[in-house]
Amino acid sequence: MYKTIIIEDEQRLREALSIMLEMTAPDEIQVVAYAESVEEAVKLIDRLKPDLVFMDIMLKDGTGFDVLKQIAFNSFHLIFTTAYEQHAVNAFKYSAIDYLLKPIDPEELKMAIDRISLLQERVLEKQQLNELQINLSKTPDRIILPTQEAMYVVKLEQIIRCETSGSYTTFFLSDGRKIMVSKPLKNYEDLLEPPAFFRIHQSHLINVNCIVSYSREGMVQMNDKSFVPISRAKKEAFFKLMKDEI
Incomplete structure (x- = not known):
């Protein structure tokens, strides 16, 4: 059972993702908290030490990258959720970072959860995040x-x-x-x-x-x-x- 935090600043999207998780992986996912801001997300991650985090890139007071720069605890699986278009989607692929496109498809959500079970390492490398930020700002090279x-x-x-x-x-x-x-x-x-x-x-x-x-x-x-x-x-x-x- 993965102790999970959802970081999303739109309430209806938080609720929709939570319902989909209950439907697609009831025996694998336990949502323990929600956050809608950078400050709240940092506090929750460091206090609850989750196994899995779903994180929107754009939050009301900053970005998901701001969260990742400030947390002390980082031993968790991370799946970004994004409404970005194809250029940004390629940036995720080039950076080898998992993501889900909004609106989230239940089948893709289940596949993302299945991929987690194959990963031994939970710590997202800073190198990957740096490359993602670079690739989001330009055509990836x-x-x-x-x-x-x-x-x-x-x-x-x-x-x-x-x-x-x-x-x-x-x-x-x-x-x-x-x-x-x-x-x-x-x-x-x-x-x-x-x-x-x-x-x-x-x-x-x-x-x-x-x-x-x-x-x-x-x-x-x-x-x-x-x-x-x-x-x-x-x-x-x-x-x-x-x-x-x-």
Whole structure:
């Protein structure tokens, strides 16, 4: 049972989320408090030490980031709730931070709760929050790659290619590093999209700017000296992209 605090400055949204939690996860969630301001949220988190916090980004006297900067206790799971549009949604994805879009969908809420059970670490890294704030203010040019060892901040231009194997994806970077994350490639396909990136094969996504050569037979050479196959289904779209880029 997760001891939960809802931080939201609109009463009807607080009540709606609470009802949805009772309906979707009655045996997993216990809502113990509500807050509608930064000051109130900080006091409640430090006093009650919750397991899970749902937090709106925009509060009546500040932001969710103000709350996170002031709390002493931070060993909890965090899910942001936001009404932001697609640009900001991508910022959350690039920063590897969980979020729910308003109005909250009960199925997405249940999936978010299910994801929590798979996470061992409860402390949200400051690095992630810093990246989120940066990405919310501009078009994201960096991505957070979470591994068991660390959170890696990677510039998009450093990514040469990505290769997936089952539920894991390995990022091959221009400095020679290989970073493996425990997520399939489809989780990153919406973030690494054309024209800069292209899903060239079921198992491969490449940075178009790192292509050295490609053949009509269906093979691409990257600038890390690797060779990546072009799937039959992707050939036409790939050659069109190359023609448009040139």
